[in-house]
Amino acid sequence: MKKILLLFTLALSITGVQAQDSLMLRKLYDEALVNGKCYENLRYLCKSIGPRLSGSAGAQKAVEWSKMLMDSYGFDKVYLQEVMVPHWVRGKKEEGYIIDGNNKIPVAITALGMSVATPKEGITANVIEVKSLKELDSLGEDVIKGKIVFFNRPFDPRFIETGQAYGTAGDQRFMGPPAAAKYGAVGVIVRSLTESIDNYPHTGTTAYDAAGKNIPAAAISTIAANTLSSMLKLRKLPLIKFYFKQNCQLLPDAKSYNVVGEITGTQNPNKFITVGGHLDSWDLAEGAHDDGTGVMQSVEVLRIFKAIGYRPKNSIRAVFFMNEENGHKGGTKYAELAAQNKEEHIAAIETDEGGFTPRGFSFQGVSGSFLKELNKSWKHLFEPYEADRLVAGGGGTDIGPLKETIPSVVLIGYRPDSQRYFDIHHTPNDVFENVNKRELELGAATIAGLVYLIDQHNLSF
Amino acid sequence: MKKILLLFTLALSITGVQAQDSLMLRKLYDEALVNGKCYENLRYLCKSIGPRLSGSAGAQKAVEWSKMLMDSYGFDKVYLQEVMVPHWVRGKKEEGYIIDGNNKIPVAITALGMSVATPKEGITANVIEVKSLKELDSLGEDVIKGKIVFFNRPFDPRFIETGQAYGTAGDQRFMGPPAAAKYGAVGVIVRSLTESIDNYPHTGTTAYDAAGKNIPAAAISTIAANTLSSMLKLRKLPLIKFYFKQNCQLLPDAKSYNVVGEITGTQNPNKFITVGGHLDSWDLAEGAHDDGTGVMQSVEVLRIFKAIGYRPKNSIRAVFFMNEENGHKGGTKYAELAAQNKEEHIAAIETDEGGFTPRGFSFQGVSGSFLKELNKSWKHLFEPYEADRLVAGGGGTDIGPLKETIPSVVLIGYRPDSQRYFDIHHTPNDVFENVNKRELELGAATIAGLVYLIDQHNLSF
Incomplete structure (x- = not known):
C-alpha cells in the first residue's frame, strides 16, 4: 500500500512537473x-x-x-x-561574359569569398564544364590546363530538406577552385548553390590556400549557368569562351x-x-x-x-x-x-x-x-x-x-x-x-x- | 506451429505492404x-x-x-x-478619409464582397469603435443609429495556427455589417483580418441579406485602423468623422x-x-x-x-x-x-x-x-x-x-x-x-x- 502511495505521489509529481513545463x-x-x-x-x-x-x-x-x-x-x-x-573585400563589382564569336553575352557573376582577383584586364579562356570533382580528376591536366573550369552540378530537388541538397552540391564551391588550380586551370566558375532558377549569383566562401596556388573563382546565376551549358553543347567553331574580371583582395x-x-x-x-x-x-x-x-x-x-x-x-x-x-x-x-x-x-x-x-x-x-x-x-x-x-x-x-x-x-x-x-x-x-x-x-x-x-x-x- | 507460421506470414505481408507504400x-x-x-x-x-x-x-x-x-x-x-x-462587381476603386476638423486623411479601404454601394456622394458620419458583436449589442440603437460602426478587434497573436486567429476575428467581417444595420448604423468599417501591420485592406465576403436591410461595409488596412482608433481616443471637438464611398453592385x-x-x-x-x-x-x-x-x-x-x-x-x-x-x-x-x-x-x-x-x-x-x-x-x-x-x-x-x-x-x-x-x-x-x-x-x-x-x-x- 505504501509502495502504491509512493508511486502515486511520484506519478503526481511527474505530472506536476510536466504541467509546469507545459505552462x-x-x-x-x-x-x-x-x-x-x-x-x-x-x-x-x-x-x-x-x-x-x-x-x-x-x-x-x-x-x-x-x-x-x-x-x-x-x-x-x-x-x-x-x-x-x-x-x-570584393572591390568593384565583377563582370562576366560568354564570348560567342563576336557576341559578348553579359552574365550575372559574383566573386566567391576569399577568392583572388583576376589580372586587371580580366581572364579570357575556353571553358570546360564538369559536374563533379571526380569528373575533374578524370579529365586531368591535359584537358584542364589553361581553361576556365565550370562546375555545373545542380541541386538535387529530391532532398526534402534543402540543406542536404546544399551539402551534396557544396563541394564544387568550396573544393572546386583549388582542385582545378592543381590541374592548371586559370579560373573557376561555379553554378550558384540553389535550386531556384533565377538571375542572382550566390556568393559564399571558397578554400583559400595561403601556401599554394589560388585562381580566381566566381559564382554564376543558375539562369546564366543554364545558358552557358546550352551554348557549350553546341560545340560550334570558334568554341565558346568565357571572360570574367574581379577585383577582390585579402587584406x-x-x-x-x-x-x-x-x-x-x-x-x-x-x-x-x-x-x-x-x-x-x-x-x-x-x-x-x-x-x-x-x-x-x-x-x-x-x-x-x-x-x-x-x-x-x-x-x-x-x-x-x-x-x-x-x-x-x-x-x-x-x-x-x-x-x-x-x-x-x-x-x-x-x-x-x-x-x-x-x-x-x-x-x-x-x-x-x-x-x-x-x-x-x-x-x-x-x-x-x-x-x-x-x-x-x-x-x-x-x-x-x-x-x-x-x-x-x-x-x-x-x-x-x-x-x-x-x-x-x-x-x-x-x-x-x-x-x-x-x-x-x-x-x-x-x-x-x-x-x-x-x-x-x-x-x- | 501453423498459427505461428500464419502470424509470421501475416507480419511479412504487412511489412511488405508498408514497404510498398513507403516506396x-x-x-x-x-x-x-x-x-x-x-x-x-x-x-x-x-x-x-x-x-x-x-x-x-x-x-x-x-x-x-x-x-x-x-x-x-x-x-x-x-x-x-x-x-x-x-x-x-466592385466598380470604381473605393475612397475613404478620416475627417479631423478641416483635415482629410486618406486611408486604404476596400469594399467587402457582397456589400452594397454607398450613395453616390459617399457617406460621412461619426464613428463608433467596437471590439465585438457583443459590445455592439450592449450599445444598442441609441448609440449606434446614424453612425459608422468601426469593428477593430485585432488578431490574437497567441494562436499558433493563424487560421484560428482568423476564425475568432472573422465574425466582425461576416456578421458585423448586418448586426450594425439592425441598430440603424449607416455604414461599417472592419479592421482587416490579419496580424500584419501594413497598408493593404483585406477584402472578403460579408453577409448579404436579400430580404433585409444592407448597409455599405468596407475593410480598412491595419495601419489605417490603428490611426483611426488613436484619433478617436483623443475625443476632441469636433469629433472625428469618417467618409467613404464605394461603387460596388450585385448583378x-x-x-x-x-x-x-x-x-x-x-x-x-x-x-x-x-x-x-x-x-x-x-x-x-x-x-x-x-x-x-x-x-x-x-x-x-x-x-x-x-x-x-x-x-x-x-x-x-x-x-x-x-x-x-x-x-x-x-x-x-x-x-x-x-x-x-x-x-x-x-x-x-x-x-x-x-x-x-x-x-x-x-x-x-x-x-x-x-x-x-x-x-x-x-x-x-x-x-x-x-x-x-x-x-x-x-x-x-x-x-x-x-x-x-x-x-x-x-x-x-x-x-x-x-x-x-x-x-x-x-x-x-x-x-x-x-x-x-x-x-x-x-x-x-x-x-x-x-x-x-x-x-x-x-x-x-
Whole structure:
C-alpha cells in the first residue's frame, strides 16, 4: 500500500512537473508573440547597419550596436571577446561574359569569398564544364590546363530538406577552385548553390590556400549557368569562351569581436547553456536570414526570460559569433576562452538556418537511446507549437569548436523549415522584407523553450 | 506451429505492404519535385488569366483554360458542371478619409464582397469603435443609429495556427455589417483580418441579406485602423468623422462552372476520392495562394498518378470549385450532383489554406479511435516529408456540402504551414511571386500520398 502511495505521489509529481513545463512553454511563446522584440531588432540590424562582412565597417558598427542592445536589456554580464578575423573585400563589382564569336553575352557573376582577383584586364579562356570533382580528376591536366573550369552540378530537388541538397552540391564551391588550380586551370566558375532558377549569383566562401596556388573563382546565376551549358553543347567553331574580371583582395587580418550577453545562473553560475548565431554577413545584402535572424533570436531568448521573470539555475549566454562566413574565427575563439576559463558547458544551440517556421532541433553525435528518451520526455511539450522534431543531426559551424575544447557539451542545431532558404542565401535578396515576423518569433520561443527545459532538467538522457 | 507460421506470414505481408507504400510515396514526391508542373500551371493562371471573381470574364477564361489543361493530360473524363453564381462587381476603386476638423486623411479601404454601394456622394458620419458583436449589442440603437460602426478587434497573436486567429476575428467581417444595420448604423468599417501591420485592406465576403436591410461595409488596412482608433481616443471637438464611398453592385446571377477531371477506378469506378480547391478568386490580385495553389495541386495529383503509371482502384477526381469566395454555389452543386448520380464517395480532400510547406491533414468529425488508428498506420509514412500531422479538424468550405448529401464521406483538409497566409490573404499581394515552387510541389506530393493510401487501404479505421 505504501509502495502504491509512493508511486502515486511520484506519478503526481511527474505530472506536476510536466504541467509546469507545459505552462512555462506557453508563457515563453506568448511573450515572444505578443511582446516580441526580435523583428524590430532585426529591422535595425538590416536597415540601419546592413552588410557586415568580417573586417568591414559594417561589422564593427554591428558589434557596437549589439553590445548596446544587450546592455539595454540589463543582462548580468555583457562583454566582447576580441578575435582576429580575415579581411576580404570584393572591390568593384565583377563582370562576366560568354564570348560567342563576336557576341559578348553579359552574365550575372559574383566573386566567391576569399577568392583572388583576376589580372586587371580580366581572364579570357575556353571553358570546360564538369559536374563533379571526380569528373575533374578524370579529365586531368591535359584537358584542364589553361581553361576556365565550370562546375555545373545542380541541386538535387529530391532532398526534402534543402540543406542536404546544399551539402551534396557544396563541394564544387568550396573544393572546386583549388582542385582545378592543381590541374592548371586559370579560373573557376561555379553554378550558384540553389535550386531556384533565377538571375542572382550566390556568393559564399571558397578554400583559400595561403601556401599554394589560388585562381580566381566566381559564382554564376543558375539562369546564366543554364545558358552557358546550352551554348557549350553546341560545340560550334570558334568554341565558346568565357571572360570574367574581379577585383577582390585579402587584406591583413582585422581585429573584431564576438558579442556575449549572459544571465548568470542562480545555482550553477559556472555551468553554461549557450545560444548563438553569427553577426557577420556577406556583403551583397543585409544578412537578414543569414544570420540576422539567428542573432536576434539568441538575444530574444534572454530577453524573454527576463521579461517573464524566469531566473535560470545555470548561466544562459547569447553569443553573436563573428566571422562564420569566411573563417569561423569567432567560434574557435569562443571555444578557446571557454576552456581557458574552465567553464562547464551543458549545451550549445546554434540558430543559423534562417528565421523560418520552427520544425525542431537536431542533436549532434547523441546515442539512439538518448534520442528516444529525449523524445519521450520533451516531444509532446513542443507538439502544440508544431516544433517537435527532435532528431539526430549537426549542431552548427560556430559551436563546433566547443566540442573540441569541452567534450561534454551537447551541440544542438535549431531547425526551421528549409524550403525558402537557398532561394535567397548569399544573394542580394537576403533582406529584411523576406523575413516573416511570426516565423521569426516562433523560432525564438522554440529555442527559449529548449533552453528552459535543459536548464530545469539537464540533458541526462 | 501453423498459427505461428500464419502470424509470421501475416507480419511479412504487412511489412511488405508498408514497404510498398513507403516506396510509392517516395515515387510521388520525386515526380512532384523533379517533373512538377503545378508551379508553371500556377504561373499561367496568375499571370495570363489573373483575377477571377465569380461571374467575371476572368472566371470564364479560367474555366475554359482549366478544362483545356485537364484535357491535355488525357484524364479519363473531363467535364464542366454548370452552376449559377452571384455576380458582384466592385466598380470604381473605393475612397475613404478620416475627417479631423478641416483635415482629410486618406486611408486604404476596400469594399467587402457582397456589400452594397454607398450613395453616390459617399457617406460621412461619426464613428463608433467596437471590439465585438457583443459590445455592439450592449450599445444598442441609441448609440449606434446614424453612425459608422468601426469593428477593430485585432488578431490574437497567441494562436499558433493563424487560421484560428482568423476564425475568432472573422465574425466582425461576416456578421458585423448586418448586426450594425439592425441598430440603424449607416455604414461599417472592419479592421482587416490579419496580424500584419501594413497598408493593404483585406477584402472578403460579408453577409448579404436579400430580404433585409444592407448597409455599405468596407475593410480598412491595419495601419489605417490603428490611426483611426488613436484619433478617436483623443475625443476632441469636433469629433472625428469618417467618409467613404464605394461603387460596388450585385448583378443578376451568372452562369458558371465547376471543372472536373477524373481518372476512373479500375475496381470501383463508382467510388470516388475527390481532391479540390476553388478556381474563383477575389478581384484585387491573382488569387495565387487563394486558391490558385489549391486547384493546381489538385490537378497535379492526377497528373502525378498518370506520370508514374499508377492506376487507382477507385475513381480519383480533381475538382476546381467555382464561387467559394462569395456564395459556395460550386461546392453545393457538386454535392447535389453526386447524390443525384448515386455516387459513393470515400473521401474528399480540400486544399484551400495556401501553397505553403505541408504539415499534414485535418480530418473532420472522426472519432478518437479513428485518429489513433490512422496515426498508427500512416503517420510514419509522411514523417520523412515532415508532413505527418494527422489531426482532428475541418475539411473545408467547398467539400462541406458533400457530407450533407453523402453522409459516409470523410472530409479532409490539407494543412500547410499557416504563418504567412493572412499577410496576403484577399489583398493585392496575393500574387504568383509570393508562392515558393518547392513548398507548392511538396504540398501536391503530400496530397497525392494521402489519396494513394486511401485508394489502396480505404479509410476504415
